[in-house]
Amino acid sequence: xxxxxxxxxxxxxxxxxxxxxxxxxxxxxxxxxxxxxxxxxxxxxxxxxxxxxxxxxxxxxxxxxxxxxxxxxxxxxxxxxxxxxxxxxxxxxxxxxxxxxxxxxxxxxxxxxxxxxxxxxxxxxxxxxxxxxxxxxxxxxxxxxxxxxxxxxxxxxxxxxxxxxxxxxxxxxxxxxxxxxxxxxxxxxxxxxxxxxxxxxxxxxxxxxxxxxxxxxxxxxxxxxxxxxxxxxxxxxxxxxxxxxxxxxxxxxxxxxxxxxxxxxxxxxxxxxxxxxxxxxxxxxxxxxxxxxxxxxxxxxxxxxxxxxxxxxxxxxxxxxxxxxxxxxxxxxxxxxxxxxxxxxxxxxxxxxxxxxxxxxxxxxxxxxxxxxxxxxxxxxxxxxxxxxxxxxxxxxxxxxxxxxxxxxxxxxxxxxxxxxxxxxxxxxxxxxxxxxxxxxxxxxxxxxxxxxxxxxxxxxxxxxxxxx
Numbered sequence: 001x002x003x004x005x006x007x008x009x010x011x012x013x014x015x016x017x018x019x020x021x022x023x024x025x026x027x028x029x030x031x032x033x034x035x036x037x038x039x040x041x042x043x044x045x046x047x048x049x050x051x052x053x054x055x056x057x058x059x060x061x062x063x064x065x066x067x068x069x070x071x072x073x074x075x076x077x078x079x080x081x082x083x084x085x086x087x088x089x090x091x092x093x094x095x096x097x098x099x100x101x102x103x104x105x106x107x108x109x110x111x112x113x114x115x116x117x118x119x120x121x122x123x124x125x126x127x128x129x130x131x132x133x134x135x136x137x138x139x140x141x142x143x144x145x146x147x148x149x150x151x152x153x154x155x156x157x158x159x160x161x162x163x164x165x166x167x168x169x170x171x172x173x174x175x176x177x178x179x180x181x182x183x184x185x186x187x188x189x190x191x192x193x194x195x196x197x198x199x200x201x202x203x204x205x206x207x208x209x210x211x212x213x214x215x216x217x218x219x220x221x222x223x224x225x226x227x228x229x230x231x232x233x234x235x236x237x238x239x240x241x242x243x244x245x246x247x248x249x250x251x252x253x254x255x256x257x258x259x260x261x262x263x264x265x266x267x268x269x270x271x272x273x274x275x276x277x278x279x280x281x282x283x284x285x286x287x288x289x290x291x292x293x294x295x296x297x298x299x300x301x302x303x304x305x306x307x308x309x310x311x312x313x314x315x316x317x318x319x320x321x322x323x324x325x326x327x328x329x330x331x332x333x334x335x336x337x338x339x340x341x342x343x344x345x346x347x348x349x350x351x352x353x354x355x356x357x358x359x360x361x362x363x364x365x366x367x368x369x370x371x372x373x374x375x376x377x378x379x380x381x382x383x384x385x386x387x388x389x390x391x392x393x394x395x396x397x398x399x400x401x402x403x404x405x406x407x408x409x410x411x412x413x414x415x416x417x418x419x420x421x422x423x424x425x426x427x428x429x430x431x432x433x434x435x436x437x438x439x440x441x442x443x444x445x446x447x448x449x450x451x452x453x454x455x456x457x458x459x460x461x462x463x464x465x466x467x468x469x
Contacts, residue, residue, distance in 0.1 A: 044116070
């Protein structure tokens with residue numbers, strides 16, 4: 001059940017809010033637990049049962065970590081259990097295929113259905129155990145509060161990845177931190193509407209261009225079509241993911257929970273390192289705090305630091321998907337960060353800002369071709385076609401991949417992913433202002449809400465017609 005679906009917008013979210021606010025505060029965490037479990041069960045009962053099992057294991061493990069004198073072994077077991085479940089569902093098939101490519105037929109290829117949000121709540125559980133073991137936080141004693149922290153439906157499926165230290169003050173439904181004011185509620189509406197518009201009005205429309213381009217072998221397409229398709233993919237990826245994060249922040253606000261920001265105009269970055277400090281911030285900081293720093297971080301020599309970066313970004317790439325193209329994507333970003341550390345960053349600092357930005361956008365765009373292609377071979381074929389400016393097979397015209405409306409949406413996406421906000425600082429401040437919006441902002445939100453709901457309902461109606469006829 002996507003946040004931008006009719007079921008969520010018109011049934012699940014209103015019902016959850018109604019029950020939550022009609023019942024006394026002492027029952028509100030139980031309400032959130034119940035609706036969160038229902039949300040995950042909507043995608044599969046086995047996935048919901050797995051979530052409950054991991055939540056119970058992590059909660060009990062946290063209590064035990066606070067009591068045992070030697071914590072490393074127990075922490076290792078808890079981390080291994082969480083990673084083992086993630087590996088079984090997400091990576092077992094990929095590992096078997098890789099081995100079978102070397103020794104055909106050696107291993108069975110498992111393909112279990114991937115439980116909703118497993119990558120996010122496993123990483124959340126691991127960070128919780130690590131923080132308890134290190135003494136940074138005290139373990140949660142109330143299981144309902146812990147389940148709200150781990151699996152609240154607002155952040156469970158697509159993040160951001162939350163930390164217990166950030167969330168703990170808000171987990172008591174009777175606390176002042178959970179109090180919902182008019183300004184706070186209006187801010188939640190604003191963020192949710194912005195996210196819905198990003199997702200339904202921009203990302204889902206740009207996905208049409210991406211799907212049309214990637215459905216054709218890259219070596220048969222003209223270079224301009226490849227450029228169009230992967231530029232649309234770069235924009236679609238940002239508006240889709242940041243839109244979900246905005247909706248998650250809005251949903252959290254409706255229930256008095258502050259979720260961390262996950263994006264900060266990453267396409268305005270002037271280095272790859274800065275990009276990763278702006279993109280999917282909760283994931284980048286997770287890998288920094290729980291892998292990069294424990295490996296030695298940048299405290300080691302240059303060679304070891306670069307190795308640490310390559311390890312971290314290879315795993316960052318693999319986190320996004322079980323395929324070699326994601327590993328290659330991560331290694332490319334790790335290599336770019338190594339180059340920046342070895343001297344490229346010093347050269348960039350002396351260059352004009354426009355040149356630094358051009359370098360970053362070009363590096364991101366080229367690596368996202370690998371990331372977004374149907375496979376590694378298609379990504380390499382697309383890069384080859386662009387660099388050689390291939391003519392492609394006859395008959396492929398621009399009109400077959402994007403009409404005027406889609407091109408205008410792509411242009412709007414390029415402007416709205418950061419350049420317009422950078423040029424108009426007052427607009428940027430207004431977007432994140434936490435006070436009750438004035439008439440102009442209210443009118444704009446109503447227009448965006450209308451457009452978002454029109455796109456959502458239009459998609460549902462089209463699907464209904466398809467299945468009927």
